[in-house]
Amino acid sequence: MDIQLDQISKTEALIKISLKEADYQPKVEEKIKEYGKKASIKGFRPGKVPMSVIRKMYGKSVLVDEINQMVSRQVMDYIKEKEIQLLGEPLPNQDKIAEQDWDTAKDFDFEYSIGMAPEFEVSVDKKVKVDTFAIKVDDKLINETLENLKNQFGDVTNPETAEEGDSLYGFIQADGEEEPAGTTLDLKEVEKKDQKNFIGKKSGDTIEFDPSKSIKNETVRAQFLGDNAESKGKITFEIKNVNRTTPAELNQELFDKVFGKDQVKTEAEFIEKVRTAISDNYTRETDGYTQLKIRDTFIDNIKIELPDEFLKRWLKVSNKDITDEQIETEYPLYTNDLRWSMIKNKIAKANDIKVENQDVVDEAKNMIRQQFGSMGMSEQMEANIDAFADNYLRAENGNNYMKLHETVFNDRIIAFIKENVTIKAKEVSAEEYREKA
Known part of the structure; x- marks a missing residue:
């Protein structure tokens, strides 16, 4: 067997495989013998069908199956051995497959197109600047919130x-x-x-x-x-x-209704706790925008050449219902997601950022606890938290596990970036933020 890589560009190549009869024939013969042992054909006792009959009936299909499996396996082994970073999946040359003479040929040639991730550099330091917003919690907002709370509990x-x-x-x-x-x-x-x-x-x-x-x-x-x-x-x-x-009055009864019994004792403490709650809510609101700005900053400033034509072909092959128009429309969004994924993986590898199984399990437990919110979990439910988390992670054929793994991974990358780049947050009112962001 001969296998070689023909480089077309920095991001595209052809994997060519040539098979000789000696490469595949032993496997084909072994499979035909297995068929002979199991075949049930009228006029012959089980296991006594002549091999010539088995070859005539099953020889071609066995040959095609064995060669296709062998070629696919060899392609993936070659990619792994050469440490080729794939984008998409190998695409077989269907024209070459159609040209094969399965009845008389002894030697076979196959060809696979592949897309490859290019080399690129990522710097995560203070030279990287990300502009975002912070919502200011001013007295006007505090007073509006207090009025809303007094009306809500009035x-x-x-x-x-x-x-x-x-x-x-x-x-x-x-x-x-x-x-x-x-x-x-x-x-x-x-x-x-x-x-x-x-x-x-x-x-x-x-x-x-x-x-x-x-x-x-x-x-x-x-x-x-x-x-x-x-x-x-x-x-x-x-x-x-x-x-x-x-409206309710600013007294202990209102304090207890809003934050729980005896959590706040004075009006000043209540106002400060309201201010903290508003600030925390706005921080969560602006954090999503900041993450998008971080993503866009890295995508815009890091040049990553992609095998565009190959990827469009691969998208068409792997999504049978998608049209050429849809691919052209959605391709920029797809490539931005792809670039961001490549950048995150590069950052993770360079800085030894990993997500272990226990990290995903712990995140599942935290998520389940948060769903109960202020009610909290009973001792009995907390005692069964491991089972709840396990059931959740196994659901949807394991997709929940993969999604949560990606969430934890993304959070760690974002946290690492925030610690190491320069983030400048412009203070704006809530109305200004929603208008601008």
Whole structure:
């Protein structure tokens, strides 16, 4: 057997294999003998079928199967031996396969196209600069949050008529809808100039108005309209209840409701704990953006040449339902993901960053505990946490394990990068962040 690599470019090559009869014939003969022992053919006793009959009936299919298996195995062994870093998988030359004369030929030639990962350098140091955002927690935001908490845990009453600051629960009358879903309209979200149309109204009253003009906040408007979100122009809203909230006071009762019994003792402690909670939430929110900026920074600044034509062919072969148009459209996204994966692997190898099985198991346990949130886990459930984690990781044919492994690996790479590069976070308000990011 002769196997050789013909380099086409830095990222593409051909693996060529030539087989002589002596390379495959012993395996073929062995397989035919096995067929002879098991074959059940009319007119012959089991195991007594002449080999000439077996060869005539099964010889060609055995030859094709054995050679294909031998060639595939040799290709992968060669790639492993030469430590070739593949992109995609080897693609056999189908034209050459079609040309094979399986009836009379003794020697066979095969050819596989491969895509290879190029050499590139990755620097993870303070010279690498990543720009991101940090949401500032100012007094205005603290005061808004405190007001929201006081309203959330306040006392709700149902007065007869609506006043400024109330909310109205009712139904949007729609054609053909016998039992419309209930919805709530917070008068604080209604434009000031239109609030007079709602104040003084009571249960049973109907109001005709255009939500697109009276409710400027798109999210609030969509929540109010619900299934009627596509409606245009004026709608008729029938009031069922007027709801009025008397805000809770900043006292021990509120402290206990928000953070748990006796976790906070003074108003100053409560405000500081609220500030910390907001800051933690915003840090989690901006962390996703920072990770994307880190990813983009490395992808944009590290030149990695890819075997584009090979990869497009491989994507077409490995995804039968995908069209050429889809490949062209989605290819930039695919290659960005591929480049980022290559960069992460390079960083991991250079800095001995690994993920062991126990790391994945521990992450599964943490994830399960987090799902119980503030309720916590009972002693009995905690005692069975190993079984819960094992069941989760085995589910979906092991895909859960692979996904969690990738999550842990990605988190470690990101943590390493954050420690070693220069991250500059511009402080912005929550509104500015959502607009910019």
